[in-house]
Amino acid sequence: MAVTEKRSASQIWGVGVRQIVYMALGAALYGGLSWVTNSLQLPSAGNVSFRPAIVIPLFFGAVFGPLVGLFAGGIGNLLGDYISGYGVFWNWDVGNALIGFIAGLAILYTWGRYNTTQKIVVAEVLSAIGIIVGISFAALNDMWISKLSFTTAVTGEIFPAAGSDLINGLILLPILLVAYNAAVRRTGRA
């Protein structure tokens, strides 16, 4: 029997039980893995850590939608700083939320299925855009909050943070997407 899958905007923009659980899980994973790697600071002028966990908001956004990515990035970053005892730095929380949100826009084309190279490339491109926009937002806000100069914001925060996140995210994201595909096929859950 053929099964026709209904695709609607509510699948992407709606917030049901599934989205709530994945938002929470994404935030916990991002916060937890960031906590593990927060001690690996990069030489820079700002709060920039070597963070392989950046792949979490990218992955959750790409697979479960922009709102899940937004939450996983924003609240995950807040959780990571919270459990490290660093306090709350809202501009970096919003910046990370933007990363997850923009990466999640890939779902408009892929519907959360990454079974072809083309779909994975779309997720990678949007993730790269998300990282650049999100980190730029946070760093340029530091020009206002911490009174950094434009040169410092760009060379001291955007380059090291976005560079590290791009390398980490773009290497780990396809690995996770392929592994997720295999897990979905094996368990029959999607």
Place this chain on the structure above:
Amino acid sequence: MLFNFPYIKRDTPIHRLDPRVKLILLFFFGLAVAQTSNFWFILAGLIFATFYYSKARLKWSETRHAWIFIIVLNFMIVVGNYFLSAGSVVQGVDLSHQHILFSIPFFGFKSMPPFIGPAPLIFSVESITFMITQGMRNFSIALLAVPIPFTTDPSQMGVAFKGMGLSYKFSYAIDLAFRFLPTVARDFSTTLDAQRARGFEIDKLRGGIFGKIARLAPMVVPVVIGSVVGAEDIINAMELRCFGVRKRTWYIELHTRPLDRMFIALILIGFGAFTLLNILGNFYTLGPLHFLHTQGIPHFLAP
């Protein structure tokens, strides 16, 4: 891997404060101090923040890790900003009559190729005052930010966000994220042990930067995919209990005391008055209304 929230149960005025007051105070204080580079105002903010922090009665041994990080970070921000900007750090202040103390040969960014070259690094009364102000500003924000995780019960965070107008679904997700954290840490620890038993050495990853990141996959993939697949059971359990059909309530209910309401009112009034003063300062270039647009350097230092 042992996972503990930094929360320390204690009876202090800051512990008793409603979590919403702490978050609102941090947010609006940050927005207020970002509006000025006036030394005296920032100093007043630092004194207030230090007083607030002292009321939390946090010991150095409890917060040492966070403070070392913040001190190093602040130092890097202030000094890094100075060197990367070749001393041209002062913003929002008229610097047509800068009082230069000395300058040293340095490298600076240029508008023409090769875009970098020799340039003097200027030390002036204004730029040094700005550096001190910048450091004080960052420390004052940190003094309000650090007590939040140490004085706020994590179980109250979801309710606090709900109380600030966030949708109950998102607030519940925040609560759930805090509850997932110990599980995620346990899964990470189990996976790490399992991979180590197979010869995986996370502390000694070989290869270049790309190779090292790719070699993290045996750690990251099982934890993430295992959690995602396992979350289906939680979704099923929540759906069976009709989650989302009606609005939920929380076991914990936050009651603002008159003192909390007074603090919130003071914060909002203070921020409003400060912003108004800042806006008015744009129209009156002389006199007390222009106070926030100056650095407040005493006349004998910069005659």
